[in-house]
Amino acid sequence: MAKVKKATEPVKVRLKKNDLVEVTTGKEQGKTGKVLKVFREKNQVLIEKVNLIKRHTRPSPTAGQGGIVEKEAPVFVCKVKLICPKCATGTRISMTQTGEGKKARVCLKCKELIDG
Numbered sequence: 847m848a849k850v851k852k853a854t855e856p857v858k859v860r861l862k863k864n865d866l867v868e869v870t871t872g873k874e875q876g877k878t879g880k881v882l883k884v885f886r887e888k889n890q891v892l893i894e895k896v897n898l899i900k901r902h903t904r905p906s907p908t909a910g911q912g913g914i915v916e917k918e919a920p921v922f923v924c925k926v927k928l929i930c931p932k933c934a935t936g937t938r939i940s941m942t943q944t945g946e947g948k949k950a951r952v953c954l955k956c957k958e959l960i961d962g
Contacts, residue, residue, distance in 0.1 A: 859886050859923050860939055860951060862961075866929040868936040869896060869921065878929060882918065890920035897921050932958040 861867065865881045879893040899919045905912035927936035930953040937955045944950050944959070951960040 856887055857889055857923070859884055859889065859891075860941065861891055861923065861926070861928060866931075867891070867893060867926040868929055869893070869926055870936065871925050872921075874921070885920055888920070889923045891923055891926060892918050892920050893926070894918065928960070930956060930958070930960060932956050932960075 861881055861884055863881055863884060866878060867881055868878045869875055874896050877893075877896050879896045881891050882894050883892040885891065895918070897919045898916050901915050901917060903909055903912045903915050928939055928951075929935065930937045933953060933956040935955060937953050939951045939960065940954055941949055942952050942959075952958070953960055
């Protein structure tokens with residue numbers, strides 16, 4: 847019998863909250879925004895003002911007034927690239943250890959440390 851693979855197995859998500867990212871594929875291609883939240887178990891990120899969806903809400907005491915609400919939906923990590931603050935382009939990143947033994951992210955285009 848063939849081994850059945852899970853739909854979304856967790857991968858190493860190297861993005862953090864407040865990172866500036868660019869969407870590389872899909873209907874939101876070319877848009878940039880700040881990461882609001884990272885869902886590591888689902889391999890998804892929530893990006894500010896990207897992948898907006900409309901939800902119809904009913905009035906309630908906790909939610910307040912009802913109506914049509916626009917909010918962000920998560921995007922898969924494989925569809926976004928981190929924007930390097932030094933070279934200002936969407937790039938892949940790798941991990942390295944600094945002199946103090948801490949892990950830091952490195953831009954693969956300009957070879958500069960992103961955080962650290």
